[in-house]
Amino acid sequence: MKVGSFTIRNRIMSTPHHTAFTDPDGLPGPREIAYWVAKAKGGIGLIGSHVHGIHYSTGNSFAQPAALTKFRAATEAIHEHGAKFVCQLWHPGAQGGMLTGGSPWAPSPVSQPDTWAVPHEMTTAETREVIAGYGRGAAILREAGVDGAEIHGAHGYLITQFLSPFPTRGTMNTAATSSAGSTSPSRSSMPFAPRWARTGPWVCASPAMR
Numbered sequence: 001m002k003v004g005s006f007t008i009r010n011r012i013m014s015t016p017h018h019t020a021f022t023d024p025d026g027l028p029g030p031r032e033i034a035y036w037v038a039k040a041k042g043g044i045g046l047i048g049s050h051v052h053g054i055h056y057s058t059g060n061s062f063a064q065p066a067a068l069t070k071f072r073a074a075t076e077a078i079h080e081h082g083a084k085f086v087c088q089l090w091h092p093g094a095q096g097g098m099l100t101g102g103s104p105w106a107p108s109p110v111s112q113p114d115t116w117a118v119p120h121e122m123t124t125a126e127t128r129e130v131i132a133g134y135g136r137g138a139a140i141l142r143e144a145g146v147d148g149a150e151i152h153g154a155h156g157y158l159i160t161q162f163l164s165p166f167p168t169r170g171t172m173n174t175a176a177t178s179s180a181g182s183t184s185p186s187r188s189s190m191p192f193a194p195r196w197a198r199t200g201p202w203v204c205a206s207p208a209m210r
């Protein structure tokens with residue numbers, strides 16, 4: 001079965017989920033690789049990794065020194081058993097406070113119902129910086145031989161926040177979104193900018209963005 005630029009041996013996908021098997025640096029280690037390899041041996045066509053942060057405001061997996069080596073090790077082990085591997089690029093936006101304890105970065109200073117943390121409203125420069133983070137993450141994944149980078153555009157995280165009127169009502173920084181890589185002066189510009197940051201059409205979007 002052909003999906004974008006690569007072919008999968010069947011229609012079965014292991015959807016992205018945290019395993020609690022990652023190395024302490026949040027990257028794939030022996031336990032997590034063994035978990036994915038067991039799935040590949042079982043005949044799954046496509047394995048999706050859980051989220052990986054793309055910017056320091058939320059923890060950046062791709063800034064870790066071992067990122068390239070560890071993603072390469074996971075990919076090679078999975079490929080050896082005939083499955084394909086895609087990894088998720090992620091920024092939680094206003095939900096980030098849950099993980100970092102700091103003031104999360106988001107399109108608007110509108111608090112989340114679960115944390116009540118009031119986010120820091122991203123400036124134009126910060127929005128561009130985050131978009132570049134998606135691009136840097138994708139570049140590392142591609143160099144590691146990973147079959148695709150999935151931009152996580154669902155579950156109420158940063159990209160969804162730019163698309164939804166709920167977390168962006170009121171004072172959204174429209175200057176940030178309109179200068180994020182599109183000529184369209186709307187908040188919906190930003191989510192599509194990461195797709196083209198550095199990597200072009202190799203990066204795929206998550207189902208919420210199709």
Ligand SMILES: Cc1cc2nc3c(=O)[nH]c(=O)nc-3n(C[C@H](O)[C@H](O)[C@H](O)COP(=O)(O)O)c2cc1C
Pocket residue numbers: 015016017018049050051088152
């Ligand atoms: C513990 C756990 C962690 C998850 N982590 C992610 C994730 O990192 N990225 C993602 O896109 N979805 C994540 N999901 C959602 C799953 O990929 C899946 O869409 C969801 O569990 C619904 O499928 P199911 O009914 O087969 O469980 C997670 C789900 C669970 C239960």
